[in-house]
Amino acid sequence: MSQKKAPYELPIGPIHPALKEPINFTFQMNGEVVEKVNFSPGRAHRGIEWMGMRRNPVQILHLCDRICGICGVAHALVFAQAVEQIADIEVPDRAYYVRTIIAEFERIQSHILWAGVAAHELGFDTLFYLAWQIREESVDVIEYITGNRVNYGIMMLGGTRRDITVDMFPRLEQALQYYEGLLEKMVNLFLNDKTIAMRCKNTGILTKRRALELATVGPTSRASGLAMDVRIDSPYAAYGDLDFDIVLPDVYGSDGTGDVYDRIIVRIFEVKQSIDIIRQCMKQMPEGPVLAEEKYAKLLMNLKKASGEAFARVEAPRGEDMHYVRMNGKQEAPEMWKVKASTYSNQMAWVEILQGEQIADIPIIVASIDPCMSCTDRVAVVSTDGDAGIMTKEHLHRLSVEKTRRLQA
């Protein structure tokens, strides 16, 4: 960092073992201000699609659980939907509700996890601990339903592998009441805090027009005022039976500038929405089996004969998740399997929202689209004469914390 001549390059990334999507950023800096952003993903491309094209659909389903540690149910659900379309599998009605309930608990845990990360990036570690502490409840419920905290393994082609029975409802209701009681506190802590507002309002702005053009999805696009939610647009599972609306930042009186603050609003109020959706599901749940075909051998036989192509989409916590599957009826493995995760769509927005912002704002803006955050683990500042200084994640984080303290002073 000996050279001070602008613009200099600031590479961030690319790798950290805890990441599912390590990413390499290169920022062109002019003083404190980001002039140009570049990123290259794919640092841990595991070739999951390639692996899938050599496995049978039931095996792929369990591979789907492992695409992402947080959206474990979203990928398995969307893959199951695509294959069910090709093989004409009639899913029992009750299974749609089980799928919906587990997907919404996943949304709660994902959004609260994100809220904690956001608080940490801003330097509010007390809030970070609080958020992750209350997240435990949803993970406990997921474990109660599926047996696992992550990699749930509950989806099956043609339904789910486990039922949610009436005697389990009190435990689910207990969790919902727990979150209901905390919601007001969370709104107060995140949205009424003067410093969070100062750090997040008018930071990392993505306009509605650009959100549309860059094909962003999920809370990122909704925060920009773009009404888009697969659960409502193309209802899948039980969502068509339920009564709820798209959450836009105007629920908390924001005009939807598309800044980081709006992204916090959308996620926190989506937790509230999920509570409501789960309650509706428990009330309306039809009786019956949860799996179309109990015998795996028979299921696999039918899948082997199935041919055709289909795509399915679900609203994962981070946004639209889409799988395209093509099967030819000659082999067990699908001919083609394409996975499009939510962050895939949202990454293009980074280039837009980071431009003109300060170094200290990079952590929170990068985090605001809810990617995997540990990308910023190792930052090397390379000046043009090749004199490299290493900037650790801690340093970058400290810059962010210092900015918060400055604003508080």
Next chain:
Amino acid sequence: MRATMTPQELADRFVQKFGTRVSNVQVKERCEGVKKLPQKTVWMTVSREDINDAVAELISIDYPHLGVIAASDNGDMIDLLYHLQVFFGGKHEEICVVFTIQVPKSDPHVPTISGLIPGAVYSEREKQDMIGVTVDGIPDSRRIFLPDDFPENVYPWRKDEKGIPPSMVRELWKVDRPTDRAVPTVAEPEPVEKKEPEPAKEAPSGGAAE
């Protein structure tokens, strides 16, 4: 509220406008849940020269959201499937439109659609990496998911001789524990002095510990 149309109307509009340049037009529905509300999709095949016109026509109806461009090796041809959605935001009104274009492997070129939908660059770069289709006019043609030292002319999604050769695949199940390593020296554990157990100051007050 934006004006919407039914999937059939949308399909008819394309047939009317493009005539024989669109083929294999299919309107599909998938219904889930107890109420069986439909997810509406329109599939059609267009020639690669027309892909920009087709997307422009869709934009004139409603600015679409580009889900992804999927690709599949189909023997002599590569199928590219453009998944687009229109009319989102209204309740249950969205229509998914899939444009399929077939690109011969002997001439794997497609025009970019990033002039119309800037966000498409990401997916187009991926197609260049993974299936070896050159996107003409792409504003950013660097590799995206594959590492820089990945061999040229190898494309993971291809099913022909340009696909991943077996030599690039490590059969992890064949990998055994290494036998040529030196045995690590194990330090003798230091003898632990035994302490006299301190007398408990207070008897534990019952419960779980017992």
